[in-house]
Amino acid sequence: MKLVLATSNKGKVREIKALCKEYEVVAYSELIKEFEIIEDGDTFKQNALIKARAVYKALGDEDVIVLADDSGISVDVLDGQPGIYSARHAGVDANDKDNLFKLIKDLKQKGVASSPAHYTAAIAIVTKKGEYSVHGWMYGDAIAQTRGDGGFGYDPMFIPLGFDQTLGELDEELKKKLSHRFKALSLAKKILKSLL
Ligand SMILES: O=c1[nH]c(=O)c2ncn([C@@H]3O[C@H](COP(=O)(O)OP(=O)(O)OP(=O)(O)O)[C@@H](O)[C@H]3O)c2[nH]1
Numbered sequence: 001m002k003l004v005l006a007t008s009n010k011g012k013v014r015e016i017k018a019l020c021k022e023y024e025v026v027a028y029s030e031l032i033k034e035f036e037i038i039e040d041g042d043t044f045k046q047n048a049l050i051k052a053r054a055v056y057k058a059l060g061d062e063d064v065i066v067l068a069d070d071s072g073i074s075v076d077v078l079d080g081q082p083g084i085y086s087a088r089h090a091g092v093d094a095n096d097k098d099n100l101f102k103l104i105k106d107l108k109q110k111g112v113a114s115s116p117a118h119y120t121a122a123i124a125i126v127t128k129k130g131e132y133s134v135h136g137w138m139y140g141d142a143i144a145q146t147r148g149d150g151g152f153g154y155d156p157m158f159i160p161l162g163f164d165q166t167l168g169e170l171d172e173e174l175k176k177k178l179s180h181r182f183k184a185l186s187l188a189k190k191i192l193k194s195l196l
């Protein structure tokens with residue numbers, strides 16, 4: 001089954017391809033020109049559905065299955081921020097590094113070396129048979145420094161619960177089995193099976 005990913009994030013594409021080996025996974029940019037999708041939902045779920053619907057419509061092929069991921073990190077000491085704004089934490093044109101260092105600065109401004117935090121991933125699936133959404137979470141601590149350079153985004157400052165190292169230091173294979181994305185995709189796969 002061909003699965004089209006409605007994302008322009010190369011880290012997500014890499015992880016989802018590695019986690020969905022049983023499917024033929026392609027980023028939508030491999031099929032059509034990338035275009036801007038306004039993520040103006042109030043929740044991860046709404047934004048994932050906005051992305052999946054936009055790409056399904058743009059592809060114009062009703063038999064295709066489109067999957068989108070909307071995700072982010074929520075930090076307790078920051079009252080759950082940046083949350084759905086994780087990709088724009090340091091501004092609209094911010095890249096992963098800008099966002100990472102802005103979050104570290106925020107923790108330092110609060111006067112803490114770390115804070116409980118969690119990642120959320122909402123996965124939306126859009127097909128001619130309907131629309132579906134599922135979630136996954138990964139809990140741990142956000143620390144006010146970077147360690148390691150594995151993963152992507154905020155991974156170098158995130159220590160998953162039960163570990164001493166950041167996702168930047170831990171093996172990518174381990175993240176695969178722990179992550180919010182892995183948990184949401186496990187549920188998404190049950191839906192995909194039911195669509196066959
Ligand atoms: O270190 C990280 N490890 C992860 O596993 C992870 N998952 C999400 N994020 C961050 O959360 C935002 C997503 O925003 P987002 O869902 O809008 O995606 P995006 O804008 O990058 O691409 P798209 O899918 O929208 O095209 C971005 O800042 C990501 O860096 C992660 N950071």
Ligand SMILES: [Mg+2]
Nearest residue numbers: 009039070087
């Ligand atoms: Mg985005």
